[in-house]
Amino acid sequence: MHTVGITENMLEPRRNIPRNSTGIVLFPMGKVRVDVLFGGRDNYRVENIQFEVVDLDNPYHALLGRPTLAKFMASTHTAYLKMKIPVPNSTITVVGNYKVSLDTASIGSCLAESLVIAEEKRRIQTAVALAQSTHRNLAALSSPLGGTTFKPPKETKDIVQDPAYLERTVRVGARLNEA
Template identity: 80%
Template sequence: MTFHGIVPGLSCSPMGKVRVDVLFGGRDKCRVENILFEVVDLDNPYHALLGRPALAKFMASIHTAYLKMKMSAPNGPLTVVGNYKVKLETASVGSNLAESLVIAEEKRRIQTAIALAQSSQLN
């Protein structure tokens, strides 16, 4: 399966897959599931992206505006709370990275077009 939209304008195919135990929570209240991740060679500010299959396995309910995720755990409901400062920093890094990658791809396409135009003039 090819990934699209992680970095705008670019797509990539997985290099392989890896199974990893993913743990949410702490010592007194936690939840662990074994998740299959697809590994890609892509510059991205995130270490891992959890998609619908992972969230379904945890039976998690997410609220992106409040940066909260809730799921059931053996000792009662578990709430995972995000950090707004980290979210803003990551969004900024991701935006800058995406912009630079898109600009690099546009430059490559322009250079290809120029090379084709010059070769057709020589013929």
């Protein structure tokens, strides 16, 4: 946050929590409005953009979403790493660096993977805790020999499932109907 000159006291509180494409919840520290400038001294475009600030170790300083691109009326071409922005007398072309782009994508991919793994680990821990809790509750119902206290009815009958295979039967309580 300090690399772009923003301090925590400049942040406005955030009310809702945005989700990213993986479904992982990011808790923003707040939001801040910043003037974003593209171009040079004689040919430039400035727009005031609102950013969500998150405490995340990320190779990006800022991510520009569709609303920002629309505000700048920018046209992007990801394969060429170029963005064109109209200005009153011409067009500004922003050109990316392939090596930096590949490095940043790799780091971002590792970050996303670690966040997904952390979320999956949390879900597994929740499932294990639930299973252990259920197991403890079932253990109270089991007999001292380790089996459950469930006992089938004393009177049972065998029902044939398929007349072509008389050995295929199901044993049910004698008071149950075949239907």
